[in-house]
Amino acid sequence: MSVERPEPPEYDVVVIGAGFGGLYALYRLRANGMSVHAFESGDGPGGTWYWNRYPGARVDIESMIYSYSFDEDLQQEWKWPEHFSPQPDLERYANHVSDRFDLRKHVSFGATVQRLRFDEPEQRWHIYPDRGDAVTARFVVAATGSLHAVNYPDLPGRADFHGEQYHTARWPGQGVDLRGKRVAVVGTGSTGIQIIPLIAEQAEHLLVLQRTAQFSLPSRNRAMDQEYEREYKANYGKYRQLMRRTETAAVLFGQQQRSIFSVSDEERREILEQAWQSRSGFRLMGSFNDIRTSLEANELVADFVRDKIRETVHDPETAEKLCPRGYPIGTKRLCLDTGYFETYNRENVDLIDLRSEPVELTRHGLRTAEREFDVDVIVYATGFDAMTGALSQIEVTGRDGRRLSEHWQAGPRSYLGLAVAGFPNLLMIHGPGSPSVLAQMIMAGEWQAEWIAALIAHVNSTGAASVDTTSEAEDRWAGEVAAAAARTLYPLADSWYVGANIAGKPRVFGIYVGGFDKYVDACDAAAAADYEGFVLA
Numbered sequence: 001m002s003v004e005r006p007e008p009p010e011y012d013v014v015v016i017g018a019g020f021g022g023l024y025a026l027y028r029l030r031a032n033g034m035s036v037h038a039f040e041s042g043d044g045p046g047g048t049w050y051w052n053r054y055p056g057a058r059v060d061i062e063s064m065i066y067s068y069s070f071d072e073d074l075q076q077e078w079k080w081p082e083h084f085s086p087q088p089d090l091e092r093y094a095n096h097v098s099d100r101f102d103l104r105k106h107v108s109f110g111a112t113v114q115r116l117r118f119d120e121p122e123q124r125w126h127i128y129p130d131r132g133d134a135v136t137a138r139f140v141v142a143a144t145g146s147l148h149a150v151n152y153p154d155l156p157g158r159a160d161f162h163g164e165q166y167h168t169a170r171w172p173g174q175g176v177d178l179r180g181k182r183v184a185v186v187g188t189g190s191t192g193i194q195i196i197p198l199i200a201e202q203a204e205h206l207l208v209l210q211r212t213a214q215f216s217l218p219s220r221n222r223a224m225d226q227e228y229e230r231e232y233k234a235n236y237g238k239y240r241q242l243m244r245r246t247e248t249a250a251v252l253f254g255q256q257q258r259s260i261f262s263v264s265d266e267e268r269r270e271i272l273e274q275a276w277q278s279r280s281g282f283r284l285m286g287s288f289n290d291i292r293t294s295l296e297a298n299e300l301v302a303d304f305v306r307d308k309i310r311e312t313v314h315d316p317e318t319a320e321k322l323c324p325r326g327y328p329i330g331t332k333r334l335c336l337d338t339g340y341f342e343t344y345n346r347e348n349v350d351l352i353d354l355r356s357e358p359v360e361l362t363r364h365g366l367r368t369a370e371r372e373f374d375v376d377v378i379v380y381a382t383g384f385d386a387m388t389g390a391l392s393q394i395e396v397t398g399r400d401g402r403r404l405s406e407h408w409q410a411g412p413r414s415y416l417g418l419a420v421a422g423f424p425n426l427l428m429i430h431g432p433g434s435p436s437v438l439a440q441m442i443m444a445g446e447w448q449a450e451w452i453a454a455l456i457a458h459v460n461s462t463g464a465a466s467v468d469t470t471s472e473a474e475d476r477w478a479g480e481v482a483a484a485a486a487r488t489l490y491p492l493a494d495s496w497y498v499g500a501n502i503a504g505k506p507r508v509f510g511i512y513v514g515g516f517d518k519y520v521d522a523c524d525a526a527a528a529a530d531y532e533g534f535v536l537a
């Protein structure tokens, strides 16, 4: 007797991830008449803004900019309470968009895709989640997020520690009561810098374990200014248009076209001071046009920020430990903070510089060569296996049994950050080789989802079964990405942008920093030239 197995559900497109990129891809592809489904590991939508529930989690791009542009009513009606939105507001927005556009019904929440296999005879992808049925789809859109796969530090003795341990990107939804506890935070990137001041207010004692001091600028966050909001909404069309045409990756921060060497020392200090005091810290980096490209120009700005740290932190020794050195400002993600450096003036806060004072975890806390601390809770603000991590956690098998992990062994390759040779009908949002984390990701994701929807419509209109790219197209694009990076100082830093935070990861700068406008032009030019670099079969 044969047992009949049910046929897997079939879709035109499966989207992996229901963060802001994935949600919009669902919306856009459905509007184009496709049958769509998404798998999302989280129990709700929002991606990064679902997972990062740690105290102080906040976006570092202004709320009026960091939002969807595709629906005029949505952008007019939605009210952002704060100038820089905190995680709960962004998660609320993701839920609102899911409900408003009836997207939730297309998503399997709490389901992580573990395996993706391209079936050549069928010309379809088979998608295997860890929960629920496998499905098939002609196209897969990987909106898996650039910062999803969490990174734990390789601190000696970590398994021995008996207290509570939390990674900031997997922070319990119900929160963690740190009142009266002795807490250690490992990591001083954007996340550490956001959470440290808030933990210091609650904990009996806070120990910060810093491997690399970071540049951070004051966020000057505040309640939304009503007049600013009105003006923004009245001109949204114009601003969104401008964002798509910026060099500065769809973020408007008033990039100036003058060299830092074209002004006197006094003028330079005045200009930097004005930017420092302005409503968006990143304006500092836009004050002159050579900060990202000239080491000498960059060093002047770095000095300005180091002086600010010395002015803020009372203890000179601690201030020096907190002064970033050894990499140009802006080449590791620049942080925005609220009272970060001031936190070190508190009696209940201590800083350990891991490079000069290595730490070993013990059963009850940690010790260095000279000191020992009892600790109740360790918080890991140690970031992510960024850019490729989330997709690399899925076993992806393309044409001829080719594995994506093998294809990317020497570093991620892609054409336009959208497609990978040998993996037909698999398209990426914020893929390596796209502007991704150095763009305003909601806008960039919308733009890519639209481009992908147009590509799929084109494939369908020709009657082709699949679209792939070629190794030559990947090489050509890798050359463009590398050339754009080489014009900047980014490759000089050991950052997660180049994979330096993950042991054994190949060092590749996988972000297109030639300008969001140039990226759009390159993708549009390929489309206009009959999808040059793509092969329809």
Ligand code: NA7
Binding pocket: 147, 152, 153, 154, 155, 186, 187, 188, 189, 190, 191, 192, 209, 210, 211, 212, 333, 354, 381, 382, 383, 384, 437, 496, 501
């Ligand atoms: P980041 O920016 O990767 O920061 C992680 C921090 O953790 C950083 O200070 C790291 O030091 C530190 N780290 C990582 N591994 C270790 C080990 N093994 N030992 C000690 N310290 C370690 O992650 P975030 O979550 O802060 O921010 C990610 C992005 O989210 C951010 O850039 C924004 O785009 C939003 P390092 O600098 O590597 O020496």
